[in-house]
Amino acid sequence: SGELQGRGFELSIDYNKRFACGLGLTARATLSKIREKITKYNNPNKNIYGNYEGKIIGEIWGYVTEGLFKDQADIDSHADQTLIQSSSKRITYPGDVKIKDLNGDHVIDYGNNTVDDHGDKTVIGNALPRYAYSINLSGDWNNFFLSAFFQGVGKQDWYPSSECIFWGPYNNMPTWHQGNYWTEDNTDAYLPRYAGYNASLKSTPQTRYLQNVAYIRLKNLQFGYTLPQPIVSKAKLQN
Numbered sequence: 001s002g003e004l005q006g007r008g009f010e011l012s013i014d015y016n017k018r019f020a021c022g023l024g025l026t027a028r029a030t031l032s033k034i035r036e037k038i039t040k041y042n043n044p045n046k047n048i049y050g051n052y053e054g055k056i057i058g059e060i061w062g063y064v065t066e067g068l069f070k071d072q073a074d075i076d077s078h079a080d081q082t083l084i085q086s087s088s089k090r091i092t093y094p095g096d097v098k099i100k101d102l103n104g105d106h107v108i109d110y111g112n113n114t115v116d117d118h119g120d121k122t123v124i125g126n127a128l129p130r131y132a133y134s135i136n137l138s139g140d141w142n143n144f145f146l147s148a149f150f151q152g153v154g155k156q157d158w159y160p161s162s163e164c165i166f167w168g169p170y171n172n173m174p175t176w177h178q179g180n181y182w183t184e185d186n187t188d189a190y191l192p193r194y195a196g197y198n199a200s201l202k203s204t205p206q207t208r209y210l211q212n213v214a215y216i217r218l219k220n221l222q223f224g225y226t227l228p229q230p231i232v233s234k235a236k237l238q239n
Helices: 072-076 229-234
Strands: 002-018 024-041 059-062 065-068 097-099 122-126 130-141 144-155 215-225
Touching: none
Parallel strands: none
Antiparallel strands: 002 024, 024 130, 059 122, 065 097, 130 144, 144 215
């Protein structure tokens, strides 16, 4: 058995104004946030990939990155990343992701994947939507009216899985990958060196490729004209 605690807020602001020229404006904005925390759960080991007391629902555990390795000297002076498989032979190459040594033991590892022993992993984000908001705007003037409804999320994290098209599954390279891979002549690239096998890239959440999927969208848009009453009354209509 377990217990869950939720805390959050909801905020709503309304505006309504009619001007002397006949223009009417109405606006409504809402903002909400909720955070759910496990306050009681039977998981004495507190494995970070399960439920445990103190866990914030949706949290993403992973590594903090420091860019990409520049050269072999950069690799040699950094903490040992042998456990992070960036190649089938567990060899780290220039252009591989450089993971920060958070606990200062000069070895990049995951400990026992528990809250008390998580090695160099830490909470790097949260997969649940935060700061959900909406904006509703409307106006009318001389029988014309316009309304727009916007909806969005201010913050939400997502890490692409190994099957995601973000990485180019089934050996298919997305067009945006072209020119974005690290090479000796392109050391400022977003993606690491091109490799057929790179477990550290696709299965190990890390801050470099953690995506912010916050968005705003226009969900509904209406524009219209209200016919004058003398016209619609002839058709036996009210509006």
